Amino acid sequence: MSAIITRGLTKRFGDLVAVDRLDLDVPEGGVVGFVGPNGSGKSTTIRMLLGLISPSDGTGEVLGTSIAHPEQYAHRVGALIESPSFVPSLSAGANLRSLAALRGLPAKRVAEVIDTVGLTGRERDLVKTYSLGMKQRLAIAAALLPNPELLILDEPTNGLDPAGIVEVRTLLQDLGAQGRTLLVSSHLLSEIEAACSQVVIIRFGEMLFSGPIAELMAATAAHVDVAPEHALDLPHLIELYGARGWGVRQNNNHLVVAAPAADAPELNRVATQGGITLRRLSAHEETLEDAFLRMTGATDHDNTLIRSNQRAKRTGLFSRHLPSTKKEADDA
Amino acid sequence: MLRVVKSELIRLNRPSFMIGGVGAMALFGSIATVIGFAAAGKAGPGPGQYIPTVAALAGSDGFTAGLMLAANLIGIVVLSFWAIAVASDYSTGFIRLLAQAEPRRWRLLVGKALALVLYTLAGALAATLAAYGTALVCAPIFDVSTAAWGTDTLVTLAETFRNLSLSAVVWGVIGLLIALLTRSSGVAIAVGVGYVVIFENMIVAVSQDAGTWLLGGTLTALAAGGTSAISFESALQLGAAYLVAGILIAIAVMHFREITY
Numbered sequence: 001m002s003a004i005i006t007r008g009l010t011k012r013f014g015d016l017v018a019v020d021r022l023d024l025d026v027p028e029g030g031v032v033g034f035v036g037p038n039g040s041g042k043s044t045t046i047r048m049l050l051g052l053i054s055p056s057d058g059t060g061e062v063l064g065t066s067i068a069h070p071e072q073y074a075h076r077v078g079a080l081i082e083s084p085s086f087v088p089s090l091s092a093g094a095n096l097r098s099l100a101a102l103r104g105l106p107a108k109r110v111a112e113v114i115d116t117v118g119l120t121g122r123e124r125d126l127v128k129t130y131s132l133g134m135k136q137r138l139a140i141a142a143a144l145l146p147n148p149e150l151l152i153l154d155e156p157t158n159g160l161d162p163a164g165i166v167e168v169r170t171l172l173q174d175l176g177a178q179g180r181t182l183l184v185s186s187h188l189l190s191e192i193e194a195a196c197s198q199v200v201i202i203r204f205g206e207m208l209f210s211g212p213i214a215e216l217m218a219a220t221a222a223h224v225d226v227a228p229e230h231a232l233d234l235p236h237l238i239e240l241y242g243a244r245g246w247g248v249r250q251n252n253n254h255l256v257v258a259a260p261a262a263d264a265p266e267l268n269r270v271a272t273q274g275g276i277t278l279r280r281l282s283a284h285e286e287t288l289e290d291a292f293l294r295m296t297g298a299t300d301h302d303n304t305l306i307r308s309n310q311r312a313k314r315t316g317l318f319s320r321h322l323p324s325t326k327k328e329a330d331d332a
Numbered sequence: 333m334l335r336v337v338k339s340e341l342i343r344l345n346r347p348s349f350m351i352g353g354v355g356a357m358a359l360f361g362s363i364a365t366v367i368g369f370a371a372a373g374k375a376g377p378g379p380g381q382y383i384p385t386v387a388a389l390a391g392s393d394g395f396t397a398g399l400m401l402a403a404n405l406i407g408i409v410v411l412s413f414w415a416i417a418v419a420s421d422y423s424t425g426f427i428r429l430l431a432q433a434e435p436r437r438w439r440l441l442v443g444k445a446l447a448l449v450l451y452t453l454a455g456a457l458a459a460t461l462a463a464y465g466t467a468l469v470c471a472p473i474f475d476v477s478t479a480a481w482g483t484d485t486l487v488t489l490a491e492t493f494r495n496l497s498l499s500a501v502v503w504g505v506i507g508l509l510i511a512l513l514t515r516s517s518g519v520a521i522a523v524g525v526g527y528v529v530i531f532e533n534m535i536v537a538v539s540q541d542a543g544t545w546l547l548g549g550t551l552t553a554l555a556a557g558g559t560s561a562i563s564f565e566s567a568l569q570l571g572a573a574y575l576v577a578g579i580l581i582a583i584a585v586m587h588f589r590e591i592t593y
Contacts, residue, residue: 051435052428052591070435079432085425089346102339102433142429 001064003028003150003181004049008058011044018044020206021058026183026198031176033192033199033213034185035292040203042185043082046152050079063150075103078148080156084139088128092119092138095127096145103146113141118167132159140168144175151175151182157191169195193288201295208295216291224264227254227280228271240274241267254280261285336434336443337450344417344451353413354455357500360402360409361459362466368398369470390477392484395467396492399459403499403555404528404548406459408521410500411507413455414448415520418511427591437586445508445579452504456497460489491557495564499555502571505578506547512585515593545570 004026011019019041026032036042047053049062051070060067063076086095096110114123117137127135136159143151156172157165165188172195176182186192192199192213199216201209209216228237231253238255241248246267247258257267261283271278372386384397391397421427434440471478503524510520528548536543543549543561550562550570558564 047591050432052431054590070432074433074435077432081428081432083425085428087343087420087424087426089348090343094342094345098339098342099429099433101342102335102430104335146433 001028002026002061004060004062004183006045006049006058006060009045009048009055009060010057011041011048011053012056017204019048019055020204022202022207024060024200024207025210026181026200028181029176029179030198031172031182031184031196033196034183034202035187035189035192035199036202042202043154045202046079046081046154046183046185049152050074050077050081052081073150075146076149077152078143078146078150079152080136080139080143080154081152082154083158084132084135086127086135086138086142089126091124092127092130093123095138096123096142099142100145105145109145109147113144116144116171117141133161133164136160137164137168140171149180151180153182154185155187156184157186157188165191189287189289189292199288201292203295213288216288222258222260222283222285224257224259224261224267225254225280225282225284226257226267226271226278229277229279233276236274237271237276240270240276244270333439333443333446336439337447339430340417340444340447341450344447349413349417349451353409353451354458356409357406357455358458358462360405361399361463364400364402364405365398365463365466366470368401369467369474369476372474372476386476389467389471390480392480393488393492394476394478395464395471395481395485396460396488398467398470399463399492399496400552400556402459403496403552406455406496407500407503407551407555408525408528410452410455410503411510411524412517412521413451414504414507415511415524416517417444417448418508419515419517419520422515422593423517425593428593431591438583441508441512441583441586442579445505448504448508449501452500453497456493456500460493460496463492464489495557496555498568498571499551502551502554502575502578505575505582509578509582509585512582547574550574 002025004024006022006024009019009022009024010017022041022045024045034042034046044053048055049060049067051067051074055067062070063073065073086092087098090098093110093114096113097107100107100110110123111120114120117140119134119137119141122130122134127138130138136156140153140156143153153172157168160168169191172182172184176197184192184196196213198211199209199213200207201216226237226241228234234250234253234255238248238250241255241257246263249256249258257263259267264281264283268278268281368384369389371383372389383401384394388394388397421430430440431437468478470476471481507520507524510523511517514520514523532546532548535546536549544566545562549559550567553559553562553564553567554571558567562570
């Protein structure tokens with residue numbers, strides 16, 4: 001069963017399509033990463049799931065209930081939306097007591113969540129005296145108040161020091177192990193890779209991938225860079241590798257062979273048997289970050305170009321073909 | 333609904349609100365009473381305002397007569413108080429947490445208004461008592477007879493408190509509405525002060541009839557228990573109309589506005 005389902009979920013702000021027919025399936029239980037470049041529609045999607053904004057089109061369900069009725073699942077969901085938001089002139093405890101009262105929760109729940117996020121002893125301090133990291137912990141505490149089945153956390157490690165990041169990562173994994181569902185949005189892809197079992201990648205409101213991280217990584221473009229001692233041997237080397245079934249692409253004076261790192265010794269052996277001495281042989285395994293950049297665009301410039309072209313297409317400003325994918329942008 | 337009220341009261345319970353809101357109302361009540369005694373019998377400063385006569389001050393309800401000088405000023409304090417309470421939810425981003433915890437936004441709004449009404453009542457009570465205390469001190473200083481005072485002290489204080497509270501709550505709802513529309517306490521206060529101090533006086537200068545139904549004049553009449561321009565009954569009806577209209581518009585804005593910040 002899915003904790004979150006969306007079908008054709010769309011949000012338009014004037015001409016801007018922030019979320020475009022998003023089909024999302026977040027399975028129940030476990031920690032799911034939710035990633036995308038800046039302006040990709042993550043926060044807009046989260047806001048629609050929480051009832052803060054209304055979809056322009058499409059449907060969605062959270063814990064089996066339509067997102068048209070957030071009041072029916074609000075008590076089962078906790079969320080940290082973008083930056084931590086509290087009344088600065090109130091103590092951390094008073095901020096949480098206010099939220100606990102709103103949810104009809106006993107005051108002792110405040111002490112429990114403060115303890116969970118490691119702020120015990122600081123709950124009487126005014127929030128305006130808190131560091132960003134402490135505010136972040138407080139925001140996670142606020143999200144944990146209803147003891148939620150579903151936690152939606154937008155950038156939960158933002159502002160935390162390395163030790164704090166490890167603590168939050170452990171906390172997220174513990175919460176996931178308790179059977180809760182966590183949807184975690186983060187720019188720190190190494191964190192997503194470390195904390196999450198599944199990942200959803202979106203760009204400009206379109207879902208690019210949804211599934212186990214292991215599945216994504218298995219489909220990534222692991223490759224081996226091979227450079228012969230003499231550039232004149234390149235055509236022969238391409239022929240040798242091609243004959244053995246490897247995909248080969250020439251890039252200046254070296255070859256990019258689509259092969260896992262484990263094939264590197266065999267690549268060396270084939271070259272040697274063909275009478276070619278290799279100058280360089282280096283294996284590259286993609287990280288989640290590599291996969292993410294390959295899928296979503298390497299730079300803000302790429303994304304700006306793609307976004308503006310998407311807009312132009314929708315508004316019919318240009319009749320000629322414009323790139324609206326990373327590959328098309330690269331080609332352009 | 334009680335959950336929302338309780339939640340709001342926890343957030344309102346801070347020194348800046350108690351001193352800035354309730355304290356300011358009491359202070360203005362006291363200052364206005366001093367001015368009322370000092371300037372008794374002199375001409376009023378303009379439409380919607382009046383200076384009590386010596387005879388009025390010496391009447392059975394004279395100890396609260398000066399307070400009416402500050403009715404609009406107290407109204408502005410209440411407007412500001414409500415506007416800050418509403419706008420700060422938006423400026424801090426706390427509205428995101430509130431709306432996520434209680435998606436039925438009309439409940440958030442009505443609960444907040446009820447909590448603010450409680451604070452406003454506390455402020456009106458403080459202002460009434462401060463005015464009474466100040467009057468007791470001022471009367472001998474300004475040679476005003478207090479022989480008639482004390483015949484119906486509690487009833488007079490209760491009526492003054494009631495009238496001031498009714499007027500203040502309508503002011504508050506106006507502040508709530510403007511703050512909700514602009515999401516800025518600064519803009520809300522500027523609009524409120526600008527309207528009462530300048531705009532309404534300009535309109536009344538052009539058309540005196542407008543003074544019988546415009547907001548400032550209506551709420552002054554409500555606070556004073558009626559004026560020569562507007563009877564208390566008319567002020568009560570008009571005040572109720574302003575209140576209901578303000579709440580309905582605010583609920584509609586709150587319900588339909590998307591929380592994108």
